[in-house]
Amino acid sequence: MAFTPALVLGCVDASVQGGSGNGDEGSDFGVGEVSVGLVEINQGTRVDVAVDGVAIDPEARTSALYTGRDAWLGVHVEVSEDWAPRSLEARLSLATEFESWTLSQTRFVSTSADAEASVRVQDDPEGSFWFVLDAAAGQTDPGLRYAVELFEADGTPLAAAGSEGFEQAGFEAKTMGVELVVVPVRYAENEPGLDGGVLDDLLDGFYERNPITELEVTVHEPVEFDGNLFELGLLLPWLGELRASEGAAPQVYYHALIDVGEPTLGGLRGIAGIAGDQPGDDVDRVAATVLWSGNPGLSTVTFTHEMGHAQGLVHVECPGAAPDGVDGSYPHADGLIGARGVGLLRADIFAADGAYDYMSYCAPRWVSDFTWGRCAERIELLSSWPESPPPSAGLGERVLMGLITPQGRERWWWMPSAGPSSSASRAAGPDRLELVDVDDVRHELPSTRTWLSDERSQWIRVSVPAELAERGGTWTRVRGELRAPVSLGR
Ligand SMILES: [Zn+2]
Incomplete structure (x- = not known):
């Protein structure tokens, strides 16, 4: 079944209903103006998708939206100063090439939604309309379009979020x-x-x-x-x-x-x-x-x-x-x-x-x-990386790693190299690693130092040509006058 954007378009100009000319005193029906100030889609953090009825192009948004992850769509309304508090219905229409849905929520609207607030209609009458988009049902599929409309409680159309009717939600089928x-x-x-x-x-x-x-x-x-x-x-x-x-x-x-x-x-x-x-x-x-x-x-x-x-x-x-x-x-x-x-x-x-x-x-x-x-x-x-690194990655190199604890204890071990690392672009640290090999030949290698997350422990990393690593011998960490034996294993 195809969706007809015209159904939405027809509502746009019905948003304004002046107060005074609108009949008898017993009813606030139609008094004041209401519009959709902000439409946001949130999968963890806020992404604005329409502001003051104008859709924001997916390229211009603060973050991507992801297919395959549920989302909350927030409709934040704005009302005029002469607004007479009353119940409104927000209707969210969703459509993909294959399916369509209409979700509806009614709540009492007394003021403009605080667009920064954390509340939702279930918790607070001043909150915003929130709709849950179900990824498993296809409601975050790429190509999903949405339209937001507001109605009086009796079904009289009030305002639509975008003048174009349906807008692209902008979900992307990226593997994350x-x-x-x-x-x-x-x-x-x-x-x-x-x-x-x-x-x-x-x-x-x-x-x-x-x-x-x-x-x-x-x-x-x-x-x-x-x-x-x-x-x-x-x-x-x-x-x-x-x-x-x-x-x-x-x-x-x-x-x-x-x-x-x-x-x-x-x-x-x-x-x-x-x-x-x-x-x-x-x-x-x-x-x-x-x-x-x-x-x-x-x-x-x-x-x-x-x-x-x-x-x-x-x-x-x-x-x-x-x-x-x-x-x-x-x-x-x-x-x-x-x-x-x-x-x-x-x-x-x-x-x-x-x-x-x-x-x-x-x-x-x-x-x-x-x-x-x-x-x-x-x-x-x-x-985007392959499930297993190409066989050539890290070939010809081994990594000698050292942990220096806050107490100055050291722990050293070998790692295979998985290919290029950020240490190549780091300045050399204060330590040089010396190997006196089995033939009594001395080799010196630079190292890098990085902090662990506790900001007290440090990693020392040394890239060692595979032939040197295999030759073996006695390793020593040299820093200025200091010479510390490198003992592998606990
Ligand atoms: Zn931390």
Whole structure:
């Protein structure tokens, strides 16, 4: 059945009904003017699709909209000063080439919707009309068109959102995939409990705050950590080795969950690498979150936060919590999210000034438009990589990695190279790695240093030609006068 835009067009000029000439005093029917001020589609963060009845071209919007992910469509009405409060119906018509839908909502309208507010009609009479678009039903398909109309409660047409009638919603069929391996860590006879919705909470919180259409999660068999875990960061080399030994593709994230018997380990709830955007930055696509059985809910935002680091994000400053290494390009004051957020699974709305970015340390935490955009870039890029890297990637090279803990302890291990890495564009760090090989020949290699997310631990990375790595010998880290033996393994 075809949709007829004319059905909508006919309503446009009916929006204005002057008060005085409109009959008897007993009824406010028709008094004042109402129009659709803003139409927004929200899949986690606000994207304006029409302002004052004028559609915004998908190319000119603040973010893409994604097919295969549910969406909320918000209709924010504006009323004139002489508006007589009364019930209105908002009708949303949706159409694809194959199907059409009409959704309707009626509520009492007393003032203009606060276009910045977080409320919706179910919670507050001053809220906006919100419609849920169901991805599974095809309501986020590419080519979906929409039209918004307002009616008096008796069905008299009032206003339409766009003078052209149906407009393109602008959903794009991009693959926004994240591949994630969750590794429960057995440590000191503890194992994190993932049942009873605990794991679901972690994953849902991550999904809701990221532009993901396909979240592919593998829950690993529990793995024993038998070292002395005096620093949470020690989990990352261990996890990196596991990741490498299992031949994970460069885009795959490994995330360890550990119950250390208390909410933090030395004040840390989580730690992660801060990954660049090259395949060979896979060493940083590791994270660990403390999942304490006493209160697993503490870990939900931490899990998303650490995934943020592993996706290349650093911290965002907020009042009373100013970590080092904050992102100076963050655009919103006080670390606020700056754009209304919608939690698709929790069915909740966050006002632009009602939550802080999840890369900050202030609560409540949601995703800003800025962080959403940064993760969108990263997710789109990693989704474009092949399932397994070409056999030539990283050939002829091995990576020697070192962790330096805040106490100055070192832990070294070998990684295969997954190809180019961001370290190639970094300035050399203060350390040189010296190899005295089995033939007593001395070689010196430069290294790079990067911080882990705790801003206290550091990675040292050395690219080693495969022939040198195979030859073997004695490795020493040299920094000025300092000569520290490099011992591989725990
Ligand atoms: Zn952090």
